[in-house]
Amino acid sequence: MKRLPNYWLYAVVLAVCLLLPAIVADPYFHSLLVTTAIFVILALSMDIIVGYIGELSLGHAAFFGIGAYVSAILTKTLGLSFLTGFLAAVVVAGLAGCIIGFITLRLKGAYFAIVTLAFAEILRLIASNWISVTRGPMGIPGIPFPKLFGFELSSSSLYFYLVLLVVLLSITLIVRLVDSPAGRAFLAIREHSDLARSVGVDTFKFKVLGFTIATLMAAAAGSLYAHYFRYVGPDLLGIYYTSTPLLMVFIGGRASIAGPLVGAVIFSILPELLRMAGSLRLVIFAAILIVSVIFMPQGIIRAAGSLFNRKKEEKPAQAGVAERAY
Amino acid sequence: MVFLEVRDLTKTFGGLTALSNVSFDVREGEIFGLIGPNGAGKSTCFNLLTGFYRPTSGRVVFGGREITYKPDYERAGMGIIRTFQHTSLFSALTVFENILIGTHCCRNSSLGGALFRTRKFREDEGRLRLKVERILDIVGLTEKSRLPATSLSYGEQRKLEIAIALAGDPKLLLLDEPAAGMNPTESMKLMDLIKNLQSQGLTILLVEHYMKLVMGICDRIVVLNYGEKIAEGTPREVRSNEEVIRVYLGSRAKVPA
Numbered sequence: 001m002k003r004l005p006n007y008w009l010y011a012v013v014l015a016v017c018l019l020l021p022a023i024v025a026d027p028y029f030h031s032l033l034v035t036t037a038i039f040v041i042l043a044l045s046m047d048i049i050v051g052y053i054g055e056l057s058l059g060h061a062a063f064f065g066i067g068a069y070v071s072a073i074l075t076k077t078l079g080l081s082f083l084t085g086f087l088a089a090v091v092v093a094g095l096a097g098c099i100i101g102f103i104t105l106r107l108k109g110a111y112f113a114i115v116t117l118a119f120a121e122i123l124r125l126i127a128s129n130w131i132s133v134t135r136g137p138m139g140i141p142g143i144p145f146p147k148l149f150g151f152e153l154s155s156s157s158l159y160f161y162l163v164l165l166v167v168l169l170s171i172t173l174i175v176r177l178v179d180s181p182a183g184r185a186f187l188a189i190r191e192h193s194d195l196a197r198s199v200g201v202d203t204f205k206f207k208v209l210g211f212t213i214a215t216l217m218a219a220a221a222g223s224l225y226a227h228y229f230r231y232v233g234p235d236l237l238g239i240y241y242t243s244t245p246l247l248m249v250f251i252g253g254r255a256s257i258a259g260p261l262v263g264a265v266i267f268s269i270l271p272e273l274l275r276m277a278g279s280l281r282l283v284i285f286a287a288i289l290i291v292s293v294i295f296m297p298q299g300i301i302r303a304a305g306s307l308f309n310r311k312k313e314e315k316p317a318q319a320g321v322a323e324r325a326y
Numbered sequence: 327m328v329f330l331e332v333r334d335l336t337k338t339f340g341g342l343t344a345l346s347n348v349s350f351d352v353r354e355g356e357i358f359g360l361i362g363p364n365g366a367g368k369s370t371c372f373n374l375l376t377g378f379y380r381p382t383s384g385r386v387v388f389g390g391r392e393i394t395y396k397p398d399y400e401r402a403g404m405g406i407i408r409t410f411q412h413t414s415l416f417s418a419l420t421v422f423e424n425i426l427i428g429t430h431c432c433r434n435s436s437l438g439g440a441l442f443r444t445r446k447f448r449e450d451e452g453r454l455r456l457k458v459e460r461i462l463d464i465v466g467l468t469e470k471s472r473l474p475a476t477s478l479s480y481g482e483q484r485k486l487e488i489a490i491a492l493a494g495d496p497k498l499l500l501l502d503e504p505a506a507g508m509n510p511t512e513s514m515k516l517m518d519l520i521k522n523l524q525s526q527g528l529t530i531l532l533v534e535h536y537m538k539l540v541m542g543i544c545d546r547i548v549v550l551n552y553g554e555k556i557a558e559g560t561p562r563e564v565r566s567n568e569e570v571i572r573v574y575l576g577s578r579a580k581v582p583a
Contacts, residue, residue, distance in 0.1 A: 173441065180440030180447070181433045188427045191416035198376065198410070199494050200402030200431030209437075 017164055021157030030156035034228055036268035037163040038221050039248065043260035044170050045217035046245035051254035052178065053210045054190030056109060058242055059100075059116030062123045063215040065237035066093040067222025069127065072140040072232040082146035082227060089223040090216050097215025101208040117242075124237035139233030146227045156228075163224050170217055171257055177213065186210050187255075251292055253299025262300055328387075329354040329529055330375075330498060335384035337370050344370040346553040347384070352498070357524055358531045359544035359561075363574050366550040368533045369411070372502055375531070376408040377401045388498070402431040405497035409487045411506060411533075415475045421486055422471040425461055428493025429454045458493065465489045465519065481512035488519070499523065501532040505539050517543050537575070541565060549574065 021030055042064060049057045070089035074080045080088075104115045127134045134140065146153045146162065153159050177183045185206040188196035193203050226232045244267065245260075252263025270288070274281040296303035330352035337345040345367040352358045360368050373379040375386060377398035386394045393404060401407070416424050433454065439447035462468040465485045470478060478486060484504060491499055504520070505513045517539055520530060524543075534540050540547065541561040549557040549570050557567045564570055 176441050176443060180437070180451075181430055181435065182437050182440060184423070184427045185430060187419060187423075188416055188430075191418055192414055194378070195410065195414045195416065195490070196427070196430075197399040198402065198408050199428045199490060200399055201427075202399045 014168075018161075021160055027156055030160060032268060032272065033160045034156055034163055036264055037160060037167050038225050038228070039245065039268060040167050040261055040264040041163070041170050041221040041224070042218055042241070043245040043248040043252070043264045044167075044174060044257070045214045045221065047249045047254060047256070047260045048174065048177075048186075048210055048214040048217070050246065050249055051256070051259070052183065052186040052190065053207055055105070055207065055211075056113045057116045057211070057214075058113045058239075059118070059120035060214075060218055060245060061237050061239065061241035062100075062116070062120035063093045063097055063218040064222040064225070064241045065120075065123060065127065065232075065234075066096055067219025068226040068232045068236045069134060069140070069222075070219070071223035071226045072143050073133065075227075076140055076143050082144070082148065086146075086220070086223045090219045093219030093222070094212050094216040097212045098208060101211035101215075105204060105207040105211060117239075120237055120239075120242065124234050127234040127237055134234070137234060139231055141231045143226055143230040143232065145230070159228055163228075166220055166224060170220070173213070173217070174257060182206065182209065247289070249299075251289065251296075251299060253301030256299075256301050259299050259301045266300075328352070329389065330531070331385070331387040332371075332375070333385040333387070335371065335374055335386065336382045337367075337374055337379060338382045343553055345374065345550075348548075348550065348553075348555050350548045350555065350558055352529060352531055353546075354529055355524065355527065356529060356545040357520065357543050358529070359540045359547035360531060360533045360550065361535070361537075361540055361547060361574070362550035362556075365552070367553040368550055369502070370553075371550065372408070372500060372533050376406065376500055402494045402496070405495070406500065407491040407494045407496035407498075408500040409491050409502050409504065411502040413480070413483050414487060415483060415490075417474075417476050419475060420472055421467055421475055421478065422458055422462070424475050424486060425458045425489050425493045426454060428461075428490035429457055431494045432457070461489050461492050464492065464522070481508055481515070484508065484512075484516070485519070492523070497529060499528050499530045501530060501534075503533055503535065505534060505536040508536075510538075513539055 020033060042060075046057070046060055049055050049060070067089040070092045071085040074085040074088055075082060100116070100119055104112050107115060128136050130136070146159075148162070153162055178186075185196065185201045188199075188201055189203045189206060197203055222236065225236070248263030248267050249260050250263075251266065252261065253259030271281065271285060274284055277284055292300065328351045332351070333349050334347045335345055335349070336343070336347055348367070348371060360371060362368055370379065374381050377393075377396055377400070381394060384394070385392060388404060388406060391404070393401070393406075396404070416427060419427075433450060435447040435450040438444075439450075458471075459468070462471050465488060467478075467482065467485060467489065470482065475483065475486060484507075488499075488501070488504065501520070505516055508516060513536060520532075521543055524530060532540075532544070544561055546558070546560055547564045548555055549564060549567070551569075551573045556573070557564050557570045559567075565575060
């Protein structure tokens with residue numbers, strides 16, 4: 001639970017990320033970097049709910065969408081600054097998350113999943129029909145570039161650094177959260193709820209707390225998305241923005257930092273690499289997904305970890321959160 | 327002031343009366359046994375004392391404070407911690423992490439402290455970790471602290487469960503069939519552990535079927551049958567009680583003197 005065993009590895013990854021936009025000058029590559037990084041944030045937020053608390057939220061897109069729309073409306077329609085929009089987006093989503101969490105987290109797993117799914121869908125319908133505020137299916141175009149300290153972030157590579165900053169903040173948040181009584185409470189709830197209660201964990205309170213933190217993070221991703229593509233529409237509240245981070249977390253590895261990261265990278269890069277396969281692209285992609293779920297049910301990170309550990313003949317890889325939260 | 331007062335505790339599930347007007351006192355520092363045949367209402371009584379069930383009627387008073395309807399998760403903070411009949415551990419975590427979670431009710435830090443890694447937070451975490459080390463020592467699991475909880479033997483896992491409960495600094499420890507599934511050697515070690523805990527100031531209430539343990543370490547015992555109390559007293563008094571012999575112990579009950 002306490003150590004980050006591979007400081008050097010993460011320093012290297014970070015250095016590579018910082019240098020990538022400079023090394024590869026292709027603007028399409030830059031936009032790929034931005035989308036991947038945004039999905040890293042979204043996947044990390046999904047991991048809080050699915051990986052650490054152990055609940056299945058099928059309405060995550062709702063908070064991603066709230067983040068996007070609040071940012072869009074405040075900056076485009078009301079002319080407020082990027083930072084104001086961003087903070088408001090996060091706060092509004094957090095409030096919504098807290099309320100929804102409060103209402104739904106007493107429900108058993110399957111019912112919680114269904115109600116969260118319904119919530120996202122209801123929001124999507126509201127966005128599609130509340131023409132006066134959201135312009136319905138036409139969406140809100142022309143969202144301004146973020147302006148930080150008077151400087152306009154109009155290039156993909158600069159925007160990437162902004163998103164990277166939020167990624168680092170998100171990772172720091174999760175690492176510090178997991179290595180704390182609250183984080184341990186999440187795991188306790190996931191592993192054995194009654195035992196957790198017997199040692200004083202208010203399971204409901206902590207579930208709502210974790211859910212709210214996850215929604216804050218999802219909204220941050222949504223806000224960044226809105227200011228990059230500079231357009232928001234009701235499909236940001238659609239199932240794609242729930243299923244994608246969900247798959248990223250499961251394929252990459254739940255309850256870890258590396259898992260959602262690897263999952264997000266694979267999900268963003270792989271379809272691009274498969275372009276050479278032409279029309280078979282999605283078929284191969286689906287095949288890879290199916291194979292990885294069958295042969296690596298604990299995710300890529302753990303499969304790689306146990307392979308590595310078996311070679312080093314160390315203790316078993318599944319030795320707890322210390323191995324996970326890195 | 328009696329440590330734990332149970333008055334007319336009753337629990338019905340629809341038409342079934344699981345517990346009927348059960349009253350007893352537990353004195354501070356004693357090892358108190360709750361025994362009886364299967365279906366006597368021991369588990370029901372246990373769950374009522376720990377807040378996992380709400381009573382139909384009756385009162386539970388702990389340290390002078392009425393706790394009858396307090397929810398289960400609040401009891402640890404009050405000093406009442408239980409173990410479970412079936413092995414209950416945080417399986418995916420290590421032995422150390424399992425016990426660390428047990429310190430939850432003793433924490434002194436906030437979420438803000440955790441996120442900003444304040445000095446108060448770091449000191450508190452250090453304090454909790456030292457506590458875990460101490461408890462590992464008490465139960466004898468120090469060598470295995472970094473191993474996953476599931477890699478422990480059955481007897482060790484049961485010890486770990488007690489360790490998790492101890493981490494919350496209980497004043498009253500409720501053990502639910504702690505010797506279940508143990509061989510005689512493990513049970514002897516368990517008896518030593520429980521007596522050791524008593525000598526450190528804990529009050530212990532246990533539900534148990536293994537009579538050698540019950541008669542061996544309990545200071546006083548209550549016997550239930552069909553939801554009612556049929557006897558209360560020292561092991562000697564209880565095992566010579568005719569009704570207890572008739573309904574539970576059997577006439578050739580062989581118990582240590």
